[in-house]
Amino acid sequence: EVQLQQSxxxxxxxxxxxxxxxxxxxxxxxxxxxxxxxxxxxxxxEWIGRIDPANGNTIYAEKFKSKATLxxxxxxxxxxxxxxxxxxxxxxxxxxxxESTTWFAYWGQGTLVTVSS
Amino acid sequence: xxxxxxxxSVLSASVGDRVTLNCKASQNINKYLNWYQQKLGEAPKLLIxxxxxxxxxxxxxxxxxxxxxxxxxxxSSLQPEDVATYFCFQHNSWPLTFGSGTKLxxx
Numbered sequence: 001e002v003q004l005q006q007s008x009x010x011x012x013x014x015x016x017x018x019x020x021x022x023x024x025x026x027x028x029x030x031x032x033x034x035x036x037x038x039x040x041x042x043x044x045x046e047w048i049g050r051i052d053p054a055n056g057n058t059i060y061a062e063k064f065k066s067k068a069t070l071x072x073x074x075x076x077x078x079x080x081x082x083x084x085x086x087x088x089x090x091x092x093x094x095x096x097x098x099e100s101t102t103w104f105a106y107w108g109q110g111t112l113v114t115v116s117s
Numbered sequence: 118x119x120x121x122x123x124x125x126s127v128l129s130a131s132v133g134d135r136v137t138l139n140c141k142a143s144q145n146i147n148k149y150l151n152w153y154q155q156k157l158g159e160a161p162k163l164l165i166x167x168x169x170x171x172x173x174x175x176x177x178x179x180x181x182x183x184x185x186x187x188x189x190x191x192x193s194s195l196q197p198e199d200v201a202t203y204f205c206f207q208h209n210s211w212p213l214t215f216g217s218g219t220k221l222x223x224x
Contacts, residue, residue: 044216044217059211095161102151104151105172110160
């Protein structure tokens with residue numbers, strides 16, 4: 001059974017960075033792509049970007065190019081997303097999702113990032 | 118970027134009703150359209166992929182249709198457990214984009 005387990009809630013101060021993790025079990029991430037999506041409080045879903053864990057290649061939505069950095073560690077089967085220069089409007093739930101032939105059948109449970117001084 | 122517009126934003130219906138949710142893309146997305154259901158406090162759940170393919174384990178009362186720029190999700194007989202927000206999602210071109218959601222309520 002494929003499962004995506006995300007790291008716990010983060011509280012970050014404005015101007016700092018946080019790094020979220022998404023550990024996959026039941027599937028080798030070398031054979032897929034890992035995506036990140038956010039959801040601001042009471043709002044819809046927003047695609048952030050994708051990483052190919054096999055070679056580190058990434059694609060980002062334009063607005064996240066200087067905000068998010070996607071990496072992956074195939075030895076631990078884990079994807080990561082670092083958010084830099086945190087601002088209050090980065091407060092959101094961040095989901096990882098695994099690409100498949102059906103697209104995003106598998107999601108992590110989400111990580112709440114709260115930006116506050 | 119492809120804009121995905123969902124309507125209505127809120128839909129209230131009775132148990133047993135047939136309900137239709139709409140999603141319009143700003144350009145042709147070649148049927149690369151998925152539907153997700155999100156219940157409060159949970160991650161989204163895939164219902165339909167590539168316009169009309171029912172994801173494994175999803176009840177057959179859910180169905181999808183459409184082409185070009187216009188797509189629909191239909192629930193043939195609304196059940197209490199269908200209360201959720203429904204998002205459409207296009208994976209035809211980068212950046213991938215979601216609709217803003219339809220919140221489905223029970224009257």
